Every structure is written in structure tokens, then in C-alpha cells.
Amino acid sequence: MPKLLTGNEAVARGAYEAGVHFASAYPGTPSTEILENLAQYEEVDAQWSPNEKVALETALGACIGGARSIVSMKHVGLNVAADPLFTASYTGVNGGLVIVSADDPGMYSSQDEQDNRYYARFAKIPMLEPSDSQEAKDFTIFAFDLSEEYDTPVLLRLTTRISHGRSPVVLGERTERKVKDYSRNIEKYIVLPAHARRLHVEVENRMSRLRALAEKSPLNKVEMGDRELGIITCGAAYQYVKEACPNASILKLGFSYPVPHELIREFAKQVNRLIVVEELEPLLENEIRALGIKVEGKELFTRFGELSTEIVRKGLGMEDETSFKPEDNIPLRPPVLCPGCPHRGVFYQLNKLKAVVTGDIGCYTLGALPPLSSMDTCHCMGASIGTALGLEKARGKEFARKVVAVIGDSTFLHSGITGLMDVVYNKGTITVVILDNGITAMTGHQHHPGTGYTAKNESTSKVDLEEICRAVGVKRVVTVDCYDLERLGTVLKEEMSAEEPSVVIARRPCILWVRERERAFAVGESCIGCGACIGLGCPAISLLGTAAEINAQMCTGCGLCAQVCPTKAIVRL
Amino acid sequence: MGISGENVLMVGVGGQGIILAGRIIGNAALKMGLEVKVSEIHGMAQRGGSVVTHVRFGRKVYSPTIEVGKADVILAFEKLEALRWLHYLRPGGTMIINDQEIYPLPVLIGKGEYPSDILENIQSKVSDTLALDALKIAVEAGNPKAANMVLLGALAAKLGFEQELWHEVIEQTVPPKTVETNIRAFDMGFERIKSPGACI
Structure with a gap:
């Protein structure tokens, strides 16, 4: 009997069946469960890395070492990993390398809704886009073969509805694979300019061969129906199209980059009206238009958020009546810091101190909302510290007495340390609060180098936050219990007024992570x-x-x- | 209402056990030999925010999400959320409501008002409205956390799969230690809807 799996579980299963040896990731919604599931297979060496760049570099090393490797991250994580991504495209692989990007159209739990299909084009690597969990598994297995046969990393692009949508999957057995032989090959793996110039030519050749493969790939399916309307689509959008217009002719692109031009020309010839239905950016649409084919797309369907059956229906002029009008004036229910959340006291005191707070990515971004209302900026992982220093550079030392960066423990280890180094090196005097709840909380409690446990729950060495801060040159490092409001207030006031950089480590485990409860x-x-x-x-x-x-x-x-x-x-x- | 195909929209507040309940419905439908899609939301929205899980099953299911106005059943874990998502219900659809109020932060801090007439409002629009105090029933069953199972039981009574099948799926899905309490809570929800005069 098939099993009901999320797309993330299916990707993990596919990698397992493909004989994957090594997996790495940094948690990020909606990608997190891929690595969590891989960590449960004994045969797979699965690890949380401190950030996505390190995760990709480690997977890259493993693949050069001959292992089949998979690395997974959320869309914005691939920005962090973009540097090794672009070069990995030039050097290619030894064991197969699959890079999973889980995008979040609609921003259910993200700071932007960038369309990572751009990365396949930008880095010049092939891309596969599953439309349900069975495809997520099958495409993952295919991705490894494709990677090895064409000597390229492969981008497997998911979206929230694929990652967190459950549908039936038929499981298969694992095919054990030997780790491939390793030998030094500097013309391939060392990107000295002379080597890289030649590698770039190979990349372009590879893309031509991949395009030819995509033209006849079974992952790209024509479903001929009524020839009046032809729709080209991919990913989750395919499902909305099938639901909204079951009789239309459809070209579904599962192997969606390089775009199969001839297949599209052929399909376009057979239908009267050609429409592209794709979420977010008009990437397919623009490329098809550039082929000189008449096509409609974003003039009918929004580029904001995710698509849905009703958006497709409306775009095609098939509007239908619904019976109930949405109610007006219903109080909103924004996400909130949990009862007992250790972050609450810090924000309460920062609000009282009228601090200018540069925020970061985590549950604690919610400290920006009323009534705590104590945050001024939030951009990306690790940005709080650099932003705080920048504010001081613009507005001077007096202003810096109000400036506090807040950053979680996992985020600090992800990309906060370099920012802190910058503060010390460039003579900043701002205050950094590390909200140390001992876990990567927002994504559902994953271990990191500061927890003392690995992704497989084995005990390991534990980064000492106080020591790290001292080692980069911060002299004032104070640790406070998050539940001691008075001391929190005193310490924050003192450290903010100090004319040198200071770090306050506000420590208490995430309330959802500790099982025991105090009396109410x-x-x-x-x-x-x-x-x-x-x-x-x-x-x-x-x-x-x-x-x-x-x-x-x-x-x-x-x-x-x-x-x-x-x-x-x-x-x- | 039948087993040929259903769109069940589950709505509530992050932390109420909706994702687990959705998984159980999906697995029950799968056991019936139906095609199933379940769509969940994880991450920040889970932190006490308004959450929704779409469950769709039938002979063939494409979209992982239910269209506005196409849900056969809305299973609301909280009253305000029932009202918020009401427009997803199809004409003639069923509304099952947990008669529990969880005040959102704007209400708690005096920046918004929790409507006082939600049940009456919905009942006036949806004739097939069933309300039950799942939290109270869960406490009777032995654990307030099993409120999601009470609601699942109430839904199961409407869906028409065998009770045995649900028991089997619950047993395979929840932690072993909690099976007994969860099944008891499920049965109490099931009986509640089956018994005449189910509405409170």
C-alpha cells in the first residue's frame, strides 16, 4: 500500500532509495523535514550544518569524495549558499549532488518570496520541479542519475505546497552504491582562471546537451485534450490547472530547466490559445515569448503569493459564485511569542529602555509586534549585528547608546559571529543580545553546534557562546537568566551605556523544548x-x-x- | 455526505494538534483505497497564529488545497476561526465547531473585540452546524490535549468510515503511551455526534 508522505518526506525517501551517502542542511521552513527524515536512516550520514553555505560546501566535498550527496535549504538559504553553488556548476561532481531549494510563495514563514528558479538559470544547472509527493521521490532518484551522467549539480525545486503537502507514495528499496573512487584532478576542481575559462565552455556545452535531454524527457508530459486552450505549467500550478480545466491540453514541465524549446514549439502549434500558468515570476513565459511564440501569462495570473484553483479559474474568466461572503471585522490572529517564551522579558525591557533594536530571523522577530513593539529592523539571517554597527556609523556614539542587536543562538552561529567580529574590529560600541534558547526553535527544534547534539541525536562537542564572544575581542560578556526581569533590565541598561561593544547572553531553554512545567x-x-x-x-x-x-x-x-x-x-x- | 469524496478544511490556532488530526484523516481515507492530499502550514504561523489544514480525498484529487466555497466540511477547533474561514464552506456543507474561545492577542490587549454571537451567526447561515465542547470532553477522557481527537471523532461520525478503521489509524499515528486516551476521546466525540440532539 502507498504511504501518505509530505513532499519533504518523499525527497528524503527518494534520496535514501537512490543510495545517498551524505546529507546536510540548515533548517528553514519549508525545507526542514528533509534532513530530519534523512537523519533517521542508519545508512545515511546526515548532519545539520551551521549555515547553508557550509552545508553546500560539505555536500560538495562529499560528492567530490565520491559520495552521493544531498543538501537542502529554504529559498533564502540558497542566497547564503550561492557562492559555492555557482562554482560547483563549473567544477561539476564526482558522486551525484542534489541541491534542494524549498521556496515559500505566499511567505507563510519567510521574509520574501523570491523565485529560486532563477538560480538554475543564473548558475547554469538543470532543474526539476515535482508536482506531488510521488514525483518528489521519483525526481530525487532521477536527479542523482542526471547529476552523475552530466557531471553537474542538480537543483530540485520545491514550494511550500509540495514540501508540506501529503499525497500517496509507493515506496521502493534502497539501491546500495559504492562510494566512487577519488583522485586529484586540479583542472576540474581548482578554479584558477585558466581552468575556469575552459570549465565555462564545458558548462555551456553541458547545457546544450541537457536541453536536448529535456526535449524528450518523460518528466515533461504532453496531455492533449481540447485544442482550443493549451496550458504550459510546472510544480504545484499543474494541480490547480488540472482542477480548474480538466479538458484543456497541458504541457507539464517536470524537467523545467533547460527549457525544452522544440517541445514547446510543437505544443504551441497544436493549440489555438497558449497560456503559461506559473507561480511567482514569468520565467517560462518570457523564455517562450523570446522564441517568438504568442503566449499569455502574467496578464491573467498574479505574480504575488501562491496560485490556487480559483485564481486559475478567475484568470481564465471562469469566475463562479460562492455562497458565503468573507466576514468583515474579525479580529486578526497574528502569531505570538508562546506563554513562557524566554524572549518575552528581553523585549519587555528593551521596550522600556526605548532601545533602537536591530532584529534577526527567528521566533523572536515577533518581538516587533504590539504590545512589545521593540524592534526597528529585520532583514536576513545574521543581519542584526552588522545593521546595528551601521546605525552607529551613521549616527555616532551617542546614538549607539540606544542601539541593541538581538539574535538567536542558532542564528548567531549561522552568521552572527562575523558581524560581531566586525563590531570589535571597526571599533563599534553597540550592544548585542544573544537570545540563547538552546535550540533552533522556530523551525521545530533542531540541534546546532551550540546544543551538544548532532542531527542523529548523538552527543558531541558544544560551542561555548561566551568564549566565542571573548575570542573575537568582546571584553564585556554578561550572562542573564531570561526570567529574572529586574536583572535583565539592569544589565541591559549598563551594557548599553558602556562605550565599548558588549554581549548580553540571555539564556533559558525554549519553553516548547522543555517538557516540565512550573506551577501556573x-x-x-x-x-x-x-x-x-x-x-x-x-x-x-x-x-x-x-x-x-x-x-x-x-x-x-x-x-x-x-x-x-x-x-x-x-x-x- | 459519503465516502466517495470530501473536502475537509480544518481550522484553528497553532498548537491545537490540527496537523496530527489531518494526518489521521488522510491515512484513514488512504486505507479506504481513495486518493488523498493533505496540505499543512508549518513554521512561524504555528506560534499561536491562525492555522489551516486542507484535507481532500476521492477517486482523483489534483489540487492540494480546497477552493473558496468548496469545502464539504469545516472542522473548526476554535469558534473565531470557524467564522474566519466560513466562506470556504459550500452551500449545504457541514460546520463542526469546537465551542471554545481562544482570544487572539489583539483582543487580549484590548485592541479588538471577540464577537459574542459566533455560534448563532453561523447557525443562521449553515443549517448543518454541530457544536461541541471538545476540551471538556477531552478532560473527561483523561487529557485536555486529546481535544483534537474528540473533534476527529465528531468528524468521523459524519464521514461514514468504519469506527474500527479510525481506531487502527489512530493507533498507528499517535505515540504508543497515548493510544488509549486518544481512542477514548475519539469515541466520545463520535458518540456525541451520533446521539440525538448533538448540538450544545
């Missing part, structure tokens, strides 16, 4: 309804009548509310 708190009769506790933005506390209330089911017993209550009305049950 409750509001007693001396509550005057002043709302001080509401300022913490804890979802377990409400003030609807004249007194505050604590939801005992949700309360984790962190005690922050008791510390801010002016009448000492909040007590532990």
Missing part, C-alpha cells in the same frame, strides 16, 4: 486592572473586565507577570 500563576483579589501584565503580550493573560485573568491551562509558570504586577496580585497556584 493566578490573579488574586488585589488586582486593580492596571494592565501592567498585559504589556507583556502573553497569550495566557487577558484583561477584559476590571481585573486581569490568567488561563491556567496555557500558563507555564514563568512568573514575568508576577514581577511586573505593581500590587503583587499575581501568585503561583
